[in-house]
Amino acid sequence: MMRSKPQNENSSFRDPAGFIFYRDGTVYRQLNQIYSANYKKLISSGLYNLLVKKGLLISHRESPNNLSPDGKAFQIIKPDMIPFVSYPYEWGFLQLQQAGLTTLKIEKLALEHDMNLKDASAYNIQFVGKNPVFIDTLSFETYKTGSPWVAYRQYCQHFLAPLALMAYNDLRLNQLARPFLDGVPLDLACRILPVSARLNLGLSIHIYWQAKLKADLQAKEGSKTSQIKMDKNALMRLLDNLEETTANLKPRDSSTRWEKYYTFTNYRPTSFEAKKQLVAKMIKRVAPKTVWDLGANDGEFSRLAAQAGAYTISFDFDPKAVENNFAKLSGDNTNLILPLVMDLTNPSPNLGWAGQERMSLAKRGGADLIMALALIHHLCLSNNLPLGHVAKFLAQLGKYLIIEFVPKNDSQVVEMLSSREDIFSEYTETNFLSAFGQYFKLLETKLIPGTVRKLYLFKVDHA
Amino acid sequence: MAGFFYFFVFPINVQAYLDPGSGSLIFQVLAASLISVVYMAKRNWSKLTSLFRKDAQSLSQHDEIKTAKRK
Numbered sequence: 001m002m003r004s005k006p007q008n009e010n011s012s013f014r015d016p017a018g019f020i021f022y023r024d025g026t027v028y029r030q031l032n033q034i035y036s037a038n039y040k041k042l043i044s045s046g047l048y049n050l051l052v053k054k055g056l057l058i059s060h061r062e063s064p065n066n067l068s069p070d071g072k073a074f075q076i077i078k079p080d081m082i083p084f085v086s087y088p089y090e091w092g093f094l095q096l097q098q099a100g101l102t103t104l105k106i107e108k109l110a111l112e113h114d115m116n117l118k119d120a121s122a123y124n125i126q127f128v129g130k131n132p133v134f135i136d137t138l139s140f141e142t143y144k145t146g147s148p149w150v151a152y153r154q155y156c157q158h159f160l161a162p163l164a165l166m167a168y169n170d171l172r173l174n175q176l177a178r179p180f181l182d183g184v185p186l187d188l189a190c191r192i193l194p195v196s197a198r199l200n201l202g203l204s205i206h207i208y209w210q211a212k213l214k215a216d217l218q219a220k221e222g223s224k225t226s227q228i229k230m231d232k233n234a235l236m237r238l239l240d241n242l243e244e245t246t247a248n249l250k251p252r253d254s255s256t257r258w259e260k261y262y263t264f265t266n267y268r269p270t271s272f273e274a275k276k277q278l279v280a281k282m283i284k285r286v287a288p289k290t291v292w293d294l295g296a297n298d299g300e301f302s303r304l305a306a307q308a309g310a311y312t313i314s315f316d317f318d319p320k321a322v323e324n325n326f327a328k329l330s331g332d333n334t335n336l337i338l339p340l341v342m343d344l345t346n347p348s349p350n351l352g353w354a355g356q357e358r359m360s361l362a363k364r365g366g367a368d369l370i371m372a373l374a375l376i377h378h379l380c381l382s383n384n385l386p387l388g389h390v391a392k393f394l395a396q397l398g399k400y401l402i403i404e405f406v407p408k409n410d411s412q413v414v415e416m417l418s419s420r421e422d423i424f425s426e427y428t429e430t431n432f433l434s435a436f437g438q439y440f441k442l443l444e445t446k447l448i449p450g451t452v453r454k455l456y457l458f459k460v461d462h463a
Numbered sequence: 464m465a466g467f468f469y470f471f472v473f474p475i476n477v478q479a480y481l482d483p484g485s486g487s488l489i490f491q492v493l494a495a496s497l498i499s500v501v502y503m504a505k506r507n508w509s510k511l512t513s514l515f516r517k518d519a520q521s522l523s524q525h526d527e528i529k530t531a532k533r534k
Contacts, residue, residue: 015480119481148491153484201501205494210487217486228488234495241498 006069010356011123017138021069028067029060029077035138036074038115042140047113051134056106058082058126058135077137083290083311083338087358088122088158089177090340090348092322093166093251095132096174099125100159102132104243107149111236116143120151122158122183123358129311129335130326146229149238156206157183160246164207165189167249168197171319174341181352186211202245251323271450278446279373279402280304282457285444286400288368295375299325299339302371306336310369315342344393345383362396370398373455377406377413380427387426387435395439401458405432410452429454 009020009027017035021028031039042048051057060077067076088096099122107117117139124136149155161184165173169192176184190211198204221228267275283291283305291305296314298321305312314337316322325339342348347361372394379385394401406413407429417424433442440458447454 017480148483148488150481150483150488152491153487154481205497209494210490213490213493214484214486217489221486221489228492230492230495234492234499237498237502238491238495 006067008069010354011352011358013353015138018073023067027079027081028063029079029137030068030070030073031075031077031138032072033074038141039075041115041142042137045113045115047110047115047140050109050113051106055131056102056109056134058133058137060137079135079137082126082128082133082135084313085359085364086127086338086340087177087348088162089175090342091127091174092319092326092339092341093163093171093174094323094326095127095339096122096159096166097163097246097249099127099132100155100163100246101243102134103155103159104239104246106134107151108236108239108243110140111143111232111239114143115140116147116149117141117151120155120158122177127338129338130329130332131335143232146231148228148230149235152238153186153210154183155242156186156210159183160203160206160242161186161189163246163249164193164197164200164203166319167251168193171251171323174319178348178351181358187214200245200248202241202248206242206245268450271448274450275373275404275448275455276301276304278448278455279371280308282402282444282446282455283308283310283369285457286369286402288400290367291369291371292367292397293371293373294344295372295378296325296339297321298328299337301373302337302339303332305369305371306332306334310336312337313367314339315344317341317343344379345385365397367398369400369402370394372401372403374404374406374453376403376432377410377416381413381416381424387432388438391436391439395460395462399460401440401456401460403436403456403458404448405429405454405456407452 004024007022009022012020016032017038018029018031021030048057052059058079060079063076063078065073065076067073088099091099102125103117103120107120110116118141119136119139121136124134124139125132126135127133157180162174162176165176165184173192180188186207189207193203193207198208279301287308288305288310291302291310291312293299293302293305293312293314296302296316297318299314302312302314302325314322314325316325316339319341322339322341325337329337329339342361348358350356350360350363351358376390379390380387394403408414408417408424408427436442436456436458439460439462441461442456443459444457445454
């Protein structure tokens with residue numbers, strides 16, 4: 001029987017304990033011989049079952065070893081699939097905070113089972129809807145009595161420092177995870193954080209003092225690493241403090257113009273309701289399994305897609321809108337919505353070693369349905385994008401498209417253009433239909449009652 | 464017995480590929496000590512202040528119960 005060639009996952013190479021690979025589109029994890037004792041203990045101690053039961057760790061099935069790409073496997077496992085891969089620079093504050101607290105919770109439970117996490121990277125966490133899940137089954141090792149936590153500094157860089165920056169400075173600083181793939185360096189965080197952050201005991205210890213004393217302690221540490229001892233209770237207290245410091249961080253109350261968008265938009269309540277019903281009908285017609293809601297704000301329309309049973313990614317470039325969306329999800333039991341921060345005019349690029357460790361947005365693309373509601377005027381007018389460019393971009397992202405065209409006589413557009421020169425003679429409904437007609441086939445048009453806006457349902461058609 | 468030798472023969476973090484960062488292992492020990500000190504101080508402070516919050520009546524009731532139990 002001919003099996004297709006296996007492909008190693010580009011981001012999985014640092015850990016000698018094993019790596020991720022693909023065969024025929026299925027993801028597997030190889031555990032090397034060096035990991036055998038730890039894996040056996042992970043299972044026999046009951047830690048694996050406990051973490052999976054609590055929804056903290058991704059579950060897996062053991063698979064035949066002949067699937068191994070190099071024949072050196074101790075065990076092949078097949079982890080459950082994550083519906084959509086996302087990265088820390090795409091998460092809002094609450095999501096990063098939940099991811100950090102999950103990591104600490106797992107470390108504490110691991111210690112109770114005489115095990116330990118050997119790293120605390122934010123990339124060990126993936127979101128399934130609103131739930132953070134630890135995906136690195138290789139990260140567990142036997143706790144060596146008396147040893148400090150090797151992942152402490154990494155936790156501070158990946159979670160504590162960026163959360164502090166978002167809370168004390170600005171929510172937009174989540175973007176620092178893009179250039180700093182191993183978390184925000186602590187000395188940099190020190191320079192940016194305001195002096196008031198030092199009044200927080202946890203932050204002053206784990207960020208300021210750790211950064212300041214680095215040079216002095218580095219000299220003392222030298223080759224004596226194996227002799228540094230730390231009592232287990234002391235480690236637990238350190239973890240408790242990290243947990244408390246992480247959980248107590250809260251962004252300052254700063255509203256952005258997008259926050260009050262739905263309160264102060266120019267939709268009359270009846271028009272807004274009518275729009276929702278029209279969109280819901282179009283979604284039903286497409287019956288998508290996956291939806292990307294672009295410029296989703298606080299997810300009002302994403303919820304319609306989720307109610308229709310689609311796993312919906314709710315993108316918005318305003319981190320505050322993403323926060324509001326995520327906060328509202330506590331009352332949602334479909335768990336089919338994942339809010340993410342994304343600037344469509346500058347979406348997540350390929351990052352990491354050889355530009356291959358973290359995938360660009362386009363590489364993760366292919367939703368059944370794209371929604372671009374109340375968006376096109378922001379792209380074409382605020383961002384000077386020609387209609388043809390927008391049409392081409394959207395056609396690459398999915399199979400169907402629901403898009404709202406906002407014409408120039410719409411009151412919001414009139415206000416947008418009031419303080420600038422109107423160079424947008426090309427921005428008309430006729431040109432819109434002609435530009436999109438290059439990439440799509442028009443299925444349906446509906447006027448939103450009480451407005452000058454129209455909804456269009458398109459299907460990608462490369463003929 | 465084999466496990467005992469394993470601990471001494473092999474370096475402490477044979478599988479931890481992660482570089483813990485210069486100085487952060489010693490720092491952790493120091494940080495944990497400081498946190499423990501603060502934690503104990505907070506606990507003792509609240510124990511101390513709670514003694515003064517009990518009013519005189521409940522204190523004497525408490526003493527009565529104690530003497531009753533001893534009999």
